[in-house]
Amino acid sequence: MSRIRRHSPWRTRRTPEASGLPVTATLDGRGNxxxxxxxxxxxxxxxxxxxxxxxxxxxxxEDGRAWYCTNASLHPGQEEITLEEIDVRTGALLWMTGASVCGSAATGSITVSRLP
Known part of the structure; x- marks a missing residue:
């Protein structure tokens, strides 16, 4: 864990259910x-x-389910906030909501979409 701790400055904990469950992004390209x-x-x-x-x-x-939210660059020049259901014990992503918030800081535009 010392190597991970040293190279992983981003972590969040936002709800009582998540106390003791920080999720962390790494700087070395290994993922979260x-x-x-x-x-x-x-x-x-x-x-x-x-x-x-x-x-x-x-x-x-919420309601006994866990959701993983992150800011990803899925399209060139845009950042997207995505939301996916997750099994926190295994890390498996179970279901993507289809909802995302897209935008570009350069243009100041934001698009909110939800796929069927």
Whole structure:
């Protein structure tokens, strides 16, 4: 974990369900991962790798389901915020909502879309 900790500055924890479940983006191109701990001052679990990139990853919990939200560059010149259901124990992405927020800082344009 020391190598991961040293190269992974981005992590978020936003809900009570996610306490002890920070999701982190790496700087070395390996992707994002989730770790857990019942006490942040003690040992952390091995990383659970998420098969998705992007920066500023976050977990959202609602009605017993977990959602993975991140800012990704899926199209040249645009950033997109995507939301996918995730199994936090395995890192498997279960379902993409089809909802995304797209935009370009250069043009100041933002498009909100939801696929059927």
């Amino acid at each position: 991962f989730i770790v857990s701990s019942s006490d942040p001052a003690k040992e952390w679990s091995a990383p659970v790798w998420v098969p998705a990139g992007g920066i500023d990853p976050s977990l959202f919990f």
